Amino acid sequence: MKGFRDRVVIAGVGYTKFGELWDKSQEDLLVEAVYEALDDAGVEPKEIQAGWCGIQYEFTGLSGGTPAEFLKMYGIPFTRVENFCASGMDAFRNACLGVASGVYDMVLACGMEKLMDQGSRGLPDMGGARSVMMQYPPAPGMFALAATRSFEVYGWNKETLANVAVKNHEHGSHHPKAHFRKAIKKEEVLKAPIICWPLGRFDCCAMSDGSAALIITTPERAKSLKHKHDYVKVLANAISVHTMVPWFHPKYDFIGFPSTQQAGRLAYAQAGIKNPVEEIDFVECHDCFTITELLNIQDLGLCKQGDAGKLVEEGYFSYGGKLPVNVSGGLKCFGHPIGATGCRMLVELTKQLQGRADGLQVKDAKIGLAHNLGGAFTVASVTILGRNDV
Amino acid sequence: MKGFRDRVVIAGVGYTKFGELWDKSQEDLLVEAVYEALDDAGVEPKEIQAGWCGIQYEFTGLSGGTPAEFLKMYGIPFTRVENFCASGMDAFRNACLGVASGVYDMVLACGMEKLMDQGSRGLPDMGGARSVMMQYPPAPGMFALAATRSFEVYGWNKETLANVAVKNHEHGSHHPKAHFRKAIKKEEVLKAPIICWPLGRFDCCAMSDGSAALIITTPERAKSLKHKHDYVKVLANAISVHTMVPWFHPKYDFIGFPSTQQAGRLAYAQAGIKNPVEEIDFVECHDCFTITELLNIQDLGLCKQGDAGKLVEEGYFSYGGKLPVNVSGGLKCFGHPIGATGCRMLVELTKQLQGRADGLQVKDAKIGLAHNLGGAFTVASVTILGRNDV
Numbered sequence: 001m002k003g004f005r006d007r008v009v010i011a012g013v014g015y016t017k018f019g020e021l022w023d024k025s026q027e028d029l030l031v032e033a034v035y036e037a038l039d040d041a042g043v044e045p046k047e048i049q050a051g052w053c054g055i056q057y058e059f060t061g062l063s064g065g066t067p068a069e070f071l072k073m074y075g076i077p078f079t080r081v082e083n084f085c086a087s088g089m090d091a092f093r094n095a096c097l098g099v100a101s102g103v104y105d106m107v108l109a110c111g112m113e114k115l116m117d118q119g120s121r122g123l124p125d126m127g128g129a130r131s132v133m134m135q136y137p138p139a140p141g142m143f144a145l146a147a148t149r150s151f152e153v154y155g156w157n158k159e160t161l162a163n164v165a166v167k168n169h170e171h172g173s174h175h176p177k178a179h180f181r182k183a184i185k186k187e188e189v190l191k192a193p194i195i196c197w198p199l200g201r202f203d204c205c206a207m208s209d210g211s212a213a214l215i216i217t218t219p220e221r222a223k224s225l226k227h228k229h230d231y232v233k234v235l236a237n238a239i240s241v242h243t244m245v246p247w248f249h250p251k252y253d254f255i256g257f258p259s260t261q262q263a264g265r266l267a268y269a270q271a272g273i274k275n276p277v278e279e280i281d282f283v284e285c286h287d288c289f290t291i292t293e294l295l296n297i298q299d300l301g302l303c304k305q306g307d308a309g310k311l312v313e314e315g316y317f318s319y320g321g322k323l324p325v326n327v328s329g330g331l332k333c334f335g336h337p338i339g340a341t342g343c344r345m346l347v348e349l350t351k352q353l354q355g356r357a358d359g360l361q362v363k364d365a366k367i368g369l370a371h372n373l374g375g376a377f378t379v380a381s382v383t384i385l386g387r388n389d390v
Numbered sequence: 391m392k393g394f395r396d397r398v399v400i401a402g403v404g405y406t407k408f409g410e411l412w413d414k415s416q417e418d419l420l421v422e423a424v425y426e427a428l429d430d431a432g433v434e435p436k437e438i439q440a441g442w443c444g445i446q447y448e449f450t451g452l453s454g455g456t457p458a459e460f461l462k463m464y465g466i467p468f469t470r471v472e473n474f475c476a477s478g479m480d481a482f483r484n485a486c487l488g489v490a491s492g493v494y495d496m497v498l499a500c501g502m503e504k505l506m507d508q509g510s511r512g513l514p515d516m517g518g519a520r521s522v523m524m525q526y527p528p529a530p531g532m533f534a535l536a537a538t539r540s541f542e543v544y545g546w547n548k549e550t551l552a553n554v555a556v557k558n559h560e561h562g563s564h565h566p567k568a569h570f571r572k573a574i575k576k577e578e579v580l581k582a583p584i585i586c587w588p589l590g591r592f593d594c595c596a597m598s599d600g601s602a603a604l605i606i607t608t609p610e611r612a613k614s615l616k617h618k619h620d621y622v623k624v625l626a627n628a629i630s631v632h633t634m635v636p637w638f639h640p641k642y643d644f645i646g647f648p649s650t651q652q653a654g655r656l657a658y659a660q661a662g663i664k665n666p667v668e669e670i671d672f673v674e675c676h677d678c679f680t681i682t683e684l685l686n687i688q689d690l691g692l693c694k695q696g697d698a699g700k701l702v703e704e705g706y707f708s709y710g711g712k713l714p715v716n717v718s719g720g721l722k723c724f725g726h727p728i729g730a731t732g733c734r735m736l737v738e739l740t741k742q743l744q745g746r747a748d749g750l751q752v753k754d755a756k757i758g759l760a761h762n763l764g765g766a767f768t769v770a771s772v773t774i775l776g777r778n779d780v
Contacts (some may be wrong), residue, residue, distance in 0.1 A: 002492050063474040065768040068631040077629035078479055078769075080472050084453040090469055094484055101490035102392050107627050239467035241458040262465050310742065354484050378455040379468075 003236050003270035008096045009222045010232040010385070011106075011215045012041025013347040018210035018334040019179040025184035026060055027070045031212035033340075034071055034110055037213040038174050042226035045071065048215075049104040051078045053096045054087035054111030056338035057120060067110065073186045082339075084374025085288065086239065087111060088212065089342025089381040093237045095216050105218045111344075112211035114338030122207070123338075130281020139288065140196035140204055142376055145247070147198050147291040149254035153306075156294070158198050161350060162189035164290035165202040165332060167318050172329020175359030179208050179335040203290040212343035214350070229388070230354045235367070236273075236384040238266035244378045259380035260299035260373055267369075267382040268301075276369070277323060280384070282352060282362045284345040284370040287330040297325060300382070319360045327352070327360045338374075345370035346383060353387045366390050393660035398486045399612045400775070401496075401605045401621055402431025403737040408600035408724040409569040416450055416504045417460045419601035423730075424461055424500055427603040432616035433544040435461065438605075439494040441468045442485045444478035444501030446728035447516075457500065472729075474677065474764025476629065477501060478602065479732025479771040481746035483627045495608045501734075502601035503727030513728075530586035530594055530676065532766055535637070537588050537681040539644035541561060542643070543696075546684070548588050550699035552579035554680035555592040555722055557708050562719020563712040565749030569598045589709050593680040598725020603731035604740070617776070620744045625757070626774040628653045634768045649770035650689035650763055656758075657772040658691075666691050667713060668758070670774070672742060672752045674735040674760040677720040687715060688763060690772070709750045717742070717750045730765075735760035736773060745775045756780050 014036025016029050024032075030053075040046060050201045053067040061067070064078030083090040088111030095109035118124045122138055150156050166186050172178040184202060192201035221234045222231040240262035264276075273279045283302065287293035294308040302323060303311050311317060317325040328334065328348045331341065349368035351357045362368075366387045403675060404426025406419050414422075419491040420443075428435060443457040451457070454468030478501030485499035508514045512528055540546050555607065556576050562568040574592060582591040612621040630652035636642045637658060655667075663669045673692065677683035684698040693701050707715040718724065718738045739758035741747045752758075756777045763770050 004493070062516060063472060063477075063765055063769060064480075064629070064631040065474065065634040065765050068768075069634050074632045075630050075648075077480075077483070078473075078631040079484065080627075082453060082470050083468075084455065084471055087453075090454075093467070094469065094487070097484070097487045097493060097650075100493060101487045103394070103487060103490060190676050226575070239469075240465050241454040241468045242464045244455040258465075275397050344398045375453055378458075379453060 003030060004096050004100055004234040006219065008099045008234040009218045009219050010234065010350050011222045011225050011227055012037045012043065013214050013350045014040055014208050015177060015212035015344055015347045017177045018208050018337065020116050021209040022116065025174060026112060028210060029114065030067060030070045030110065030112045033213040034108065037215050040226065041215040043106060043215055045073055046081040047106050048073055048076065048108050049106050050076055050098055051108035051110065052081050052091040053078065054081050054339035054342060056082055056087050056113055057124065060112060060114050060339060084340055084379050085286065086342055086372040086374045086379045086381040087339045089383060090239060090345055090373050092214060092343060092383065093239060093381065096234055096237055099216050099218060100289055105221050105232035107216050108213060109216055109343060110211065110213035111339040113339040114209045115207045115337055116209050140199050143289040143291055144196040144199050146254045146295060150291060150295065154309060155253050156309045158190055161198065161203050162186045163312045164287065164293050165189045167312060168287060168326050168332040169331045171319055171327050172333025175329050175333065177358055178329045178333040179206060180333045199289055205288050205331035207280040208337050208338045208342065209336040211348045212340050214343060231388060232350045232353050233386040235386045235387065236267040236270035238263045238270060239379065239381045240266065240267035241379045244376050246377050256295055256299050257373055257380060259377060260296050260371065263380040263382040264300040267384050271384045280367050280369050281365045282324045282327055282368050283297045284348055285325050285372050286373040287326055287332050289337055292327065292373060296373060300371060304309060324362055327362055342372045342381060349385045353385060359364060393626050394486050394490055396484035396490045397610065398624040399607060399609050399621045400740050401607045401612045401615050401617055402427045402433065403740045404430055404607050405567060405602035405737045406599050406600050407567045408727065411599040412504050412506065416502060418501045419504065419599060420457060420460045420500060423601035423603040424697065426500065427605050431605040433496060433605055435463055437496050438463055438466065438498050439496050440466055440488050441498035441500065442471050442481040443468065444481035444729035444732060446472055446477050446503060447514065449504060450504050450729060462676050474730055474769050475676065476732055476762040476764045476769045476771040477729045479762050480629060481771065482604060482733060482736055483629060483771065486624055486627055488697050489606050489608060495611050497606050498603060499606055499733060500601065500603035501729040501732060503729040504599045505597045506599050506726055528700055530589050533679040533681055534586040534589050536644045536685060540681060540685065543645050544699060546699045548580055551588065551593050551680040552576045553702045554677065554683050555579045557702060558677060558716050558720045558722035561709055561717050561750060563724025565723065567748055568719045568723040569596060570723045589679055595678050595721035596725040600727040600730045600734065602730050602737045604733060604736055612762050621778060622740045622743050623776040623778065625776045626657040628660060629769065630656065630772045631769045633742065634766050636767050646685055646689050647763055647767045647770060649767060650686050650761065653770040653772040654690040657774050661774045670757050670759050671755045672714045672717055672758050674718060674738055675715050676761050676763040677716055677722050678726055682763060683715065686763060690761060704754060714752055717752055732762045732771060739775045743775060
């Protein structure tokens with residue numbers, strides 16, 4: 001079995017501003033992101049042979065008809081991919097498979113979500129009947145369990161969490177497309193209203209609207225496109241799906257996510273990465289909650305178990321530190337329009353690797369990693385992208 | 391660009407009975423179909439490297455977590471594919487891309503839907519807010535428009551439609567897994583209550599529960615499995631997505647489906663088929679309504695425009711006729727558990743090509759075609775499978 005390395009590359013990227021986009025429809029968002037990506041690649045809409053679109057909620061869109069209709073790209077295959085918070089990155093993965101298969105050589109991966117119009121103060125319920133197996137609490141309730149266990153096991157506290165929020169908001173304050181562009185103080189985080197103890201308002205990412213898109217092709221075709229000298233390589237992509245009800249597992253300890261651990265291992269193996277801390281230059285890590293980032297950092301092998309809290313405090317994962325995490329501002333500053341997030345992270349990675357980041361540019365970035373975690377810690381996706389010369 | 395031919399094969403298949411399965415849950419259905427397919431292939435669950443599951447409605451299941459949880463296949467990637475009535479066949483397509491890419495060499499394509507528990511007398515509404523673009527009438531209302539136009543243009547009438555129902559119910563009466571296993575008389579069809587004129591009760595397929603699954607691998611690996619001598623080749627697979635609101639197109643004539651026409655053309659080109667009538671031995675064609683089968687037959691180039699009605703009446707598309715269509719009984723007899731249907735058709739094709747059909751066996755079947763049409767005539771998928779020796 002082989003990965004994508006040297007077979008699949010990113011030829012162009014685009015994304016909308018993320019935020020409360022009351023004046024834009026789903027159509028507006030997808031069109032803006034995709035046509036920006038097409039323009040960035042120097043590819044005509046009619047050259048696209050297939051598309052995959054990450055959408056979580058059916059009020060955002062249904063089936064392949066949604067992207068086909070919005071983009072006026074009729075006649076080709078379009079697939080809606082829904083995989084919890086990894087929907088966007090799974091759309092990307094399937095698009096990469098399409099190119100690696102040799103069936104297509106110019107495809108679109110995109111994602112979007114329009115959450116604000118729903119009038120909900122948190123993620124709307126999925127609706128419909130469910131089996132006993134599928135009952136689960138809202139996201140803050142689930143991740144609060146991970147936080148309280150981490151407090152107990154690692155000695156972390158609300159300040160440990162607050163440091164993540166302060167770091168990511170400092171980063172995001174520089175990013176023109178972020179939902180929240182204001183640095184915040186630790187005291188503000190600590191004093192914020194509690195959503196689900198110990199997670200306060202600044203420990204949680206926000207509801208948001210947005211869309212992001214990538215044009216994916218072969219290295220051969222990329223050489224005749226706009227980014228012929230700086231197209232970006234897909235070094236690895238792995239998804240791992242675990243149980244939807246971890247709390248029913250007697251051995252589950254809530255201080256790590258098996259899906260992230262496994263997706264990380266698989267991705268490192270595919271990319272030939274032995275020492276992620278030394279080989280990876282920056283990371284976009286799923287920070288739907290501050291605790292999520294801390295645990296995922298550890299699960300991805302970016303530090304020892306229990307060290308993430310201290311290292312965040314020391315600036316190790318800050319811009320300018322040893323291994324910057326969420327230099328874009330992360331979900332904390334962008335919000336989390338579910339279907340869009342994975343694709344947005346990959347847009348950030350691509351632009352960083354091309355030396356044209358929006359917001360803070362990581363110096364001499366050669367390899368970047370993006371990570372999503374979705375469901376009840378159920379599905380994790382890890383993508384590793386590399387500069388043309390790695 | 392190349393297709394799947396000689397790179398992707400079907401190693402095993404399984405499916406549940408379709409029907410009102412009040413005593414079975416989604417879990418039961420998926421487990422039954424998938425483990426039957428694994429057993430048929432002679433493959434252990436742990437050998438599966440990735441899976442794609444077609445599910446339309448979120449009350450049936452969400453994300454990759456649903457199949458992973460139900461099947462207890464943790465750690466690997468699972469993707470939920472939702473693409474209207476083509477969801478199952480699109481799951482199959484993505485699984486084929488996975489194998490053709492060389493990233494995997496043993497994967498699962500499956501589909502399921504549990505519609506009966508919803509208490510609805512037709513397909514449940516998708517729920518959620520929609521844009522103006524996404525408003526559409528229920529399925530019988532849409533296909534009735536095609537029927538009335540066909541009456542006008544081709545001179546068809548309710549008897550023309552009834553012949554399709556009689557044919558398919560005669561076929562399905564022989565199939566042990568069909569929802570409806572009773573032959574019906576033309577008079578019954580004509581006298582049945584009207585759902586949406588001219589479509590009466592027997593012109594519409596039923597609500598149903600069911601699941602189907604396929605194990606997909608490379609020809610190389612298939613040679614060491616149970617069906618080493620009669621694994622089935624994927625000769626072509628194409629999906630074409632068109633507008634979700636055809637009635638807004640001034641030139642749309644309602645006597646054919648551009649998505650079916652295009653998917654057919656693409657699939658024939660991939661499979662190297664020049665004369666489908668001569669080269670294809672049998673067809674599973676989307677017959678959500680009797681009118682749908684007639685128009686799709688024409689769109690697939692299986693007869694001249696306007697001839698389908700007459701040819702059905704003459705037995706040309708019946709078992710024993712020149713080109714049998716829906717020898718399984720089709721959606722008319724199986725009902726249409728959306729996510730399952732495309733996979734079920736491919737199970738039928740596989741077993742026919744292996745000479746072990748449930749129900750009526752087409753004599754010396756070498757090449758079979760399966761077709762879905764979904765949404766507002768929006769998405770069409772066509773898969774062509776071939777016997778080992780073609």
